[in-house]
Amino acid sequence: MQGILQIRQTPAVINIDADPGTYSISQPKAEVNISTTPGRLDVESSRPKLTIDQSQARAAYNGGTVLEMNERIYSGIQQLYLQGIARRMEQGTRMAEFFKPGNTIAEIYGTDTEPNSFPNPCGPASYDNVDIRFDTSAPQLNYRPAEVNIQVDRHEPEIEYTRGKLDIYMQQYASVEFTPPEINMQI
Known part of the structure; x- marks a missing residue:
């Protein structure tokens, strides 16, 4: 009698369960400080001076x-x-x-x-016996321009990375099963 040897093979099955990682990026707003020194204009003017000389008229x-x-x-x-x-x-x-x-x-x-x-x-006697002199002086101007001071404090971005999950496991192991032929013992 001939028997047939049966070989049964089960392949291995590896299961991978993966979730991707996540990035979280946040950046606080920059802080801006602005200070202004106002401009200034100073004007100094002197009063005009009127001089009247009537000495020649009095002499006449x-x-x-x-x-x-x-x-x-x-x-x-x-x-x-x-x-x-x-x-x-x-x-x-x-x-x-x-x-x-x-x-x-x-x-x-x-x-x-x-x-x-x-x-x-x-x-x-003359029509020009009275001397009138009017002296003026130009005003003195002092100008200081306005100044603007801007300071910016920037913040670096905050980056967080959360790793994803990676599970690797054997869902089914490989196996080889041999089934020998039946042996008739009656012989």
């Missing part, structure tokens, strides 16, 4: 100060004196030439009847 109205009036009288008398000397010299020259027609004593001294006037103690 009433002679001005006593010193000015005396000076004008003195210089005027000096001028009149020099003019009188010049006139007398001219008359003397004409008298020396008495033989010429028109140089008689009556003609030379007879016509000199005008009195010598006293010098004018007042100054000359």
